[in-house]
Amino acid sequence: MKVGIVGASGYSGLELIRMLNMHPIIDGLNFYALTSNANDISDIYPHLKSIVKGPIQKWVADQSINENHIIFLATPHGVSSEIVMNISDENVKIIDLSGDFRLKEEQKYNKWYKSNHPCFSKTSNFTYGLAEWNKEEIKTSNFIANPGCYPTASILAIAPLLKENLIVENSIIIDAKSGISGAGKGSNEVTHFTNRNDNFAAYKIHDHQHIPEIEQFLSMINPKENYITFTPHLAPMTRGIMATVYSTAREMITNEELQELYKEMYKDSYFIRIRDSIPCTKDVYGSNLCDIYPAFDERTNRITVISVIDNLIKGAAGQAIQNMNIMLGLPEETGLTFTPIFP
Structure with a gap:
């Protein structure tokens, strides 16, 4: 081809x-x-x-x-x-x-x-190309809208809770950090070395274009889910995204139950790894993997989910190739089975 x-x-x-x-x-x-x-x-x-x-x-x-x-x-x-x-x-x-x-x-x-x-x-x-949730639609589509990097990490983290109706609607808060490569190749004040080195900054508070993308997909899972609070940050690293997603639980749930829920939900998803320890961006660096760690806080009745991806691969090019594989009737992992780069 x-x-x-x-x-x-x-x-x-x-x-x-x-x-x-x-x-x-x-x-x-x-x-x-x-x-x-x-x-x-x-x-x-x-x-x-x-x-x-x-x-x-x-x-x-x-x-x-x-x-x-x-x-x-x-x-x-x-x-x-x-x-x-x-x-x-x-x-x-x-x-x-x-x-x-x-x-x-x-x-x-x-x-x-x-x-x-x-x-x-x-x-x-166009079909929204979040392969872990839209695989059947992708199979029969000729036009794919590849998801954004922040939405990929965020939706994969929170969607299982919404699907099982475990959280209070409109209680989702997403605190996300991205490497500088997410800003693209062009050089500007945002990506200038002196502004990014040894620096950590929030940007586009309540105004980021990925907000309606996340809300649109989550509302498809639960029509009562109308809005989220989303704050992106730039971290002084080249690539990687960590999304820390908070939501209010409807009822008590154990960490063991959360683990089983996520493992069952993503049991057929080649690139999703449900972790029993907190992941970091280096764990998926250079790969098409998404590592997820859910935990329940009994004191506050909140569920926290950590999700990490490489923004240029699972958040962009790797997911695009994953979608291509599905469109062509290939195993979704074809050509994408390389391990993360460490250190």
């Missing part, structure tokens, strides 16, 4: 290249940008020298689609929708890593992404 990557020179695009180059059924990668770029990908990133090569071509919708069996859009929001707007072939398989096709209400997209969507009517064609 031949695979096209639009936005191959970004961080998520680079992870797609690294993993797809090792994938057993992929025998060709094509790289694209919206403007002409004669550079070979290995000239831009010397770490790919003698391993991966190919020019970054200008994206031309019909021509580029015909060159590939599947397309990954590793582009910022606003860019993916411009590309999809000009695609008329509904048989092409597209996995979009941006936020352009995740939200199902146009007004919410305009509000939270602070821009107008050029082809919102096409959103209905």
